[in-house]
Amino acid sequence: MQFPSIPISIFYLIILSLTLHPLPIYSTLPSCRSFCGNIPINYPFGIDDGCGAVQYRHMLNCSRDLFFTTPSGNYKVESIDYNKKTLLIYDPAMSTCSILQPHHDFLMTDIQSAIMPPTSDTVFALLNCSIDSPVLNHYKNLCFDFSGHSCDELYGGCNAFRVFHLLSNSSPPCCFTSYDTVRYMSMNILDCSHYTSIVNTDNLEGTVPSDWVYGMKLSYSVPDTGCERCSKSGGTCGFDTETEGMMCLCSSSVNATRQCGPGTFTDGVARPSWAFSHGLVIVLEAIFLVMIF
Numbered sequence: 636m637q638f639p640s641i642p643i644s645i646f647y648l649i650i651l652s653l654t655l656h657p658l659p660i661y662s663t664l665p666s667c668r669s670f671c672g673n674i675p676i677n678y679p680f681g682i683d684d685g686c687g688a689v690q691y692r693h694m695l696n697c698s699r700d701l702f703f704t705t706p707s708g709n710y711k712v713e714s715i716d717y718n719k720k721t722l723l724i725y726d727p728a729m730s731t732c733s734i735l736q737p738h739h740d741f742l743m744t745d746i747q748s749a750i751m752p753p754t755s756d757t758v759f760a761l762l763n764c765s766i767d768s769p770v771l772n773h774y775k776n777l778c779f780d781f782s783g784h785s786c787d788e789l790y791g792g793c794n795a796f797r798v799f800h801l802l803s804n805s806s807p808p809c810c811f812t813s814y815d816t817v818r819y820m821s822m823n824i825l826d827c828s829h830y831t832s833i834v835n836t837d838n839l840e841g842t843v844p845s846d847w848v849y850g851m852k853l854s855y856s857v858p859d860t861g862c863e864r865c866s867k868s869g870g871t872c873g874f875d876t877e878t879e880g881m882m883c884l885c886s887s888s889v890n891a892t893r894q895c896g897p898g899t900f901t902d903g904v905a906r907p908s909w910a911f912s913h914g915l916v917i918v919l920e921a922i923f924l925v926m927i928f
């Protein structure tokens with residue numbers, strides 16, 4: 636058998652080398668999804684771990700729809716207003732003017748209460764309270780009327796709440812109150828059998844309960860972590876999932892600490908698995924060379 640001539644074997648070697656040593660693929664797609672359904676996901680939020688601000692880690696869950704995750708459950712996010720910095724959420728298990736459902740507490744973590752509390756124009760309506768309820772006694776001053784509405788309108792104006800009226804032959808006590816009341820007192824302590832919440836209560840003068848919007852509006856704050864510098868350089872703000880330090884994600888294979896651009900990368904290329912296969916290929920090539928020459 637005749638050996639191929641030296642130039643031809645070098646040619647084979649180059650071909651082999653190119654097929655076995657693919658260059659690391661630099662994807663220009665960032666690994667952070669920027670939409671969940673039709674809701675844009677921008678800083679400080681993230682739906683993939685390591686994206687957005689670390690303070691908002693594990694708060695949003697995108698499983699077909701976008702959900703806000705709290706200790707009391709997953710609440711559907713209806714919209715995010717990035718200009719007003721608000722998030723409109725809706726609890727499918729909550730009572731509204733048209734549906735009566737068993738109550739459960741609305742709980743947020745301490746961090747959530749601090750960085751994204753319900754807005755002051757989100758009002759909680761506690762319904763069918765017992766006469767021993769703290770909000771009818773010691774904490775009476777926590778109840779208020781909003782935009783000229785009294786709580787009793789709910790019993791008369793909502794199909795779902797008419798039942799309270801019918802059963803007791805009078806209006807059982809109720810209370811319009813703010814988030815802090817339900818934050819510090821559970822529904823059991825409040826001793827009210829149901830609740831609902833209403834948003835945009837500042838502009839509801841002269842309207843009827845069946846026209847109100849039921850849900851909660853949260854007002855979030857954007858942590859000042861230098862994200863602007865990163866996004867101006869073309870990156871996506873994120874964080875290291877282990878150290879939770881801020882990171883600027885430049886592409887799926889390159890992370891920089893502050894901003895994208897030459898000289899600022901923390902090296903994301905020499906990953907162990909790639910280095911290993913690279914080494915293996917060099918050994919195979921050496922054997923190949925020994926066979927040829």
Ligand SMILES: *[C@@H]1O[C@H](CO)[C@@H](O)[C@H](O)[C@H]1NC(C)=O
Pocket residue numbers: 696697698702704709
């Ligand atoms: C995300 O929310 C959905 C809807 O409530 C829930 O079924 C799912 O378990 C949640 N996933 C996580 C990881 O919390």
Ligand SMILES: *[C@@H]1O[C@H](CO)[C@@H](O)[C@H](O)[C@H]1NC(C)=O
Pocket residue numbers: 763764765798799802828
């Ligand atoms: C109203 O509250 C009372 C307890 O105070 C409860 O027994 C009753 O079932 C409640 N009404 C409805 C319709 O749930």
Ligand SMILES: *[C@@H]1O[C@H](CO)[C@@H](O)[C@H](O)[C@H]1NC(C)=O
Pocket residue numbers: 666684685686873874875876882884887888889890902903904
């Ligand atoms: C870059 O950071 C993201 C988010 O923390 C992480 O998922 C990814 O693995 C990192 N990439 C590299 C190459 O280190």
